[in-house]
Amino acid sequence: MNVKYVVALILALQVSVSVCDVPEPSQELVDKYNQMRSTFMSRIMVLYNKVQEAAAPMVESAGQNDQTSLIKTFIEDMQEKPEAQALIKFLSGLTQEASPLVDKARLSLLGLYEKYLRPNHGDSLDSFINNHLKPFLDTVAPVPAQ
Template sequence: MNAKYALALILALQVSMSLCQPAAPSDELVAKYDEMKATFFKRLLVAYGKLQAIAAPYVERAGDSESGQRAKEYIEVAQTKPEFQAIAKVATGLGQEVSPLVDKARTSVLGMYEQHLRPYIGESLNDGINHLKVILDKVLPAE
C-alpha cells in the first residue's frame, strides 16, 4: 500500500515540476533585450563620464586640503589591510557565483513575459519604450 502512495507522490511531483518549467524566450526577444541593455549601459557610462568631468576640479581641490589628505591616506591604508582584501575577494567570488543564477532568472522572466504578458501589453510597452528612447536621446545620449 505504501508503494502505491510513493508512486502517486512521485508522479504528482513530476507533473508539478513539468508545469513549473518556464518557457524559453524567443531569439528575437532575447536580442531585443540585449540591445536595450547594452544601450542602457552605454547611457550610464556617458553619464558617469560627464559626472566625472564635472567633479574632477572639486576632487583635485579636495586633495589640497588637510581633511582631503587625511581621507586619501585613510583610503590608502584601508586598501592595504587584509580584511579589506578578503572582503574584496569574497565579493568578487560571490559576483562570479551569482552571475549564472541571474542569467537563468532573467531567461525565466523573459520567457514568462513572452508567454503570458507580451500578447496583451507587448505593443503598448514597445511604444512606451520607443517614446522614452526619444526623450533619453535628448537628455542622456548613448554616445
C-alpha cells in the first residue's frame, strides 16, 4: 500500500518539476564537477585498495575457521540459486535504466546550484574545498599518480 503512495508522490514531483524551467548548467561548471568527481572516485579507489590490503591477512586466516567455512558454503550455495541470479540481473538492469535519470537529475541540480547558490556562496565553497577539504583528503587518500 505504501508503494502506491511513493509512486504517486514520484509522479507528482515529476510533473511539477517538468512544468518548472530548470536552468542548464554552464559547460565550465560541468567540467569542474566532472574533474572533481573523477578525482574523488580515484581517492575512493585508493582507500578501497588500502582496506583490501589490510584485510587480506584476516580474510586468509578466517578461511581456516569452521564457522567461516560454513558461511562461505552458504554464500556459494546462494549464488547458485536461480532466485539470487534473477535478483542480481534485476538490480543490474535497474541501475542501467536509472543511469540516464541520475545524469539528468545531476545536471538539473548543477543548473539550480549555478543559478541560485553559486553567485552568493560559490567563492566560499570553492575556498573551503581548495583550502580545507583537499589538503585533508591529500593526507588521508592521496590522488594516485597518473
